Structure formats: C-alpha cells, structure tokens
Amino acid sequence: MAKNISQSNVKKHMVCFSYAAYAKILINHLKSTDIPIERGLSDAELASIEATFSFTFPPDLRYILQEGLPVGPGFPNWRASSAQQLNVILNLPALGLFKQVSEGSLWCLSWGPRPGRGGVNAGLEKVKDLLRKAPVLVPVYRNCYIPCEPNLAGNPVFYIDSESARVLSFDVTGFFREFGMAHAPAWAPKEARMVEFWSDVAARGDTCGWWSGKLGGGCLDEVCWRLREGGWKEEEVREMMMMDGCGGEMESGNQVIGWRREEDMGWRVGLLSLVLLRGGWTREDVVYSLGLHDQNEVVDENVTYLECQLCN
Structure with missing residues (x-):
C-alpha cells in the first residue's frame, strides 16, 4: 500500500511540474515578443480575485499567472484594473449571447423549446437563468475565455463576441501557440473537453459552414x-x-x-x-x-x- 501511495504522489508531482515548467517557458517567450509582463500573482492576490468574482482559476491558467502577469493590450490586468473594469470583461460573453438570442441567430436544443415570435424576452430570461448555473468564463485575452469548471487543467478556450461563439483551442497551450509557441506539450489535449452550457453554445455557432450570410x-x-x-x-x-x-x-x-x-x-x-x-x-x-x-x-x-x- 505504501508503494502505491508513493507512486501516486510522484505522478501528481510530475504533472504539476510539467505545467509549472510550461508556464515559465511561455512567460519567457511572451517577454521576448515585447509583451509587457509584470511579476506573477501571489497566492493571496489569486485568492482575493477568486473571492471577489466568485470563480476559481483553472490550474493551467493559474500556473501561468503565478509565473508572470501579461499586461499588454488585450490581456486582463488582474492586479491594476478596477473591479468594475474586470466585471465588464467577465460579463462580455453573456452580453454577446443576449445579442445573438435577441436577434434570433442563436438557440440551442438543450435549452428547451425555442420561444415563438414575440418571445424574445422569454428567450432572454431562459438564457439568463442558464448562465447563472453555467461555469464562469475567465478572460484570457480579448474575446477569448476559459471556463473555470471543471476545475481541471485542459479546459478549452472559447471565442465569444456579439456575432459568434466557437471553440478556439483545446486548452490554453493551444491558444498561446497563436503567440508563436511552436510546439504543444506532450500532455496537451487532442480534443476539446465538454463544458456545461458553453460547449453547446460553441457547437451551435459552428453549424453549416458551407453557407453563410x-x-x-x-x-x-x-x-x-x-x-x-x-x-x-x-x-x-x-x-x-x-x-x-x-x-x-x-x-x-x-x-x-x-x-x-x-x-x-x-x-x-x-x-x-x-x-x-x-x-x-x-x-x-x-x-x-x-x-x-x-x-x-x-x-x-x-x-x-x-x-x-x-x-x-
């Protein structure tokens, strides 16, 4: 039994070390591309942010923010921005969905029967109710967000604005490849994890690629x-x-x-x-x-x- 516990601890430590090592490489790379990087968030700062906005940073994003805090244009400044500014960023995905629902361009089968004509308000109320139960989307960069739940590394990054919603990458490592990170780590996911509510929204936004307009x-x-x-x-x-x-x-x-x-x-x-x-x-x-x-x-x-x- 002692041998099994020891092996389990080693495996857990190796996984954590992989994310910590990746975070260091990533932050050094972002610095080399002239993206301003401040000192990483402390445990106390992370805890304060999570308590203020009622979410928990997923582990892989947490490692990155502890290693260094990107503060260039488009990145949320978790240290210097006011609570009001951060609330606006956190609420943007919901506002984007409300616009799409009110225009009739978005409705998911999992939400139940679609309100008929003149039922815009009923539709919006339904989506608001579902959003209260959905995982909070944590901003990563501009309109790119990662869900806080499940509280595991490897959650997909979603792109959401007032016109569309889609899975942008399978996890944050895939997202940061857009910033010139050449290779994904061996432990990077090969497909997007299903996330309550948001995976349905993203799937709805990816339909019928052969027609548009x-x-x-x-x-x-x-x-x-x-x-x-x-x-x-x-x-x-x-x-x-x-x-x-x-x-x-x-x-x-x-x-x-x-x-x-x-x-x-x-x-x-x-x-x-x-x-x-x-x-x-x-x-x-x-x-x-x-x-x-x-x-x-x-x-x-x-x-x-x-x-x-x-x-x-």
Whole structure:
C-alpha cells in the first residue's frame, strides 16, 4: 500500500511540474515578443480575485499567472484594473449571447423549446437563468475565455463576441501557440473537453459552414440547424438543402443552379421555402425560420424548381 501511495504522489508531482515548467517557458517567450509582463500573482492576490468574482482559476491558467502577469493590450490586468473594469470583461460573453438570442441567430436544443415570435424576452430570461448555473468564463485575452469548471487543467478556450461563439483551442497551450509557441506539450489535449452550457453554445455557432450570410430576419445557418434539431441527419440536411459542397451553388437533378445576384434574396427565399415545404415543414414553420412576415411570402409547394428559379 505504501508503494502505491508513493507512486501516486510522484505522478501528481510530475504533472504539476510539467505545467509549472510550461508556464515559465511561455512567460519567457511572451517577454521576448515585447509583451509587457509584470511579476506573477501571489497566492493571496489569486485568492482575493477568486473571492471577489466568485470563480476559481483553472490550474493551467493559474500556473501561468503565478509565473508572470501579461499586461499588454488585450490581456486582463488582474492586479491594476478596477473591479468594475474586470466585471465588464467577465460579463462580455453573456452580453454577446443576449445579442445573438435577441436577434434570433442563436438557440440551442438543450435549452428547451425555442420561444415563438414575440418571445424574445422569454428567450432572454431562459438564457439568463442558464448562465447563472453555467461555469464562469475567465478572460484570457480579448474575446477569448476559459471556463473555470471543471476545475481541471485542459479546459478549452472559447471565442465569444456579439456575432459568434466557437471553440478556439483545446486548452490554453493551444491558444498561446497563436503567440508563436511552436510546439504543444506532450500532455496537451487532442480534443476539446465538454463544458456545461458553453460547449453547446460553441457547437451551435459552428453549424453549416458551407453557407453563410443573413436572410431577412433569420439566416441560412438557422435553416440548417433547425433541420438538425428536427432530427434530420447530416446527409439528409445536405440533400434537402441541395448543397454540392461549393459555396453559393445548389443542384437540382443533374443541373447545377448558380445563385443569382447576391442581392437577389427573394429568389433564395422562394427556393428555400419550397425545399422546406417538401421536407415536411408547415408553412408556419417556414415563415418563422426564414424571418418572413406572413404565409403569403412562402412559395406554393406545387411550384416546380424551374418555375421557382425563374420567379422574381
């Protein structure tokens, strides 16, 4: 038994040493790139910050901040910034989500049924309630944040602003490679850890990469996501949306139909509504998903693809 305890202690010490060694290398590298670095945060300073803002620094970020405190543009200055300034930075992810939800460009299946038209306030209240239970995102640099929970090394770094949310790197070591760190340590994760609430948000922000752009009050990405939420498989979504893998083209039978002018949104709406109707959607669902004003704007499902192509 004593032998097992000894081995366990050695392994734990080796892991901690790896993070401490990496933190030293990283801070020295940042100094070499002329990023201002102040002395690292003391245990007392870290404890004070955590008590003030009700979160705990994840271990890998803690090692870095103890080794040295980056204070260049974009880095949070945990020592000199006021509590008010730091609160603003900490609240930016939530404000970004609120904007996306209020504009109708973001809703996750795990949040429950999406509020219908006119339900913006209900949607925002739901997200606020979920955020109260979600792990706090600790700022690393500009719009890049790392969740404080689980309180383990290796949490992913998220990028969140008022337009999008995504996983930026699998952990802080991957993030700092953007600052010229050539190699990730051997213990760096090979995939992003799942984090309550935020992983769903990031996954929602990564949908439908082959189409982009807003369409009326909604967006083409939203149509793809709604199909997935309805239980359609990825290949079925591609088939229903008739995408050939090339941005801006659709195919009908053996004929590839190129989009008309970028500003010719009416034709896109007509064709998309036809596709969704034939995919089993109700006219009401199509109106809501495409951001239309009423059901009269939806193309009759008996219209042929060619007639839809020639409309407008």
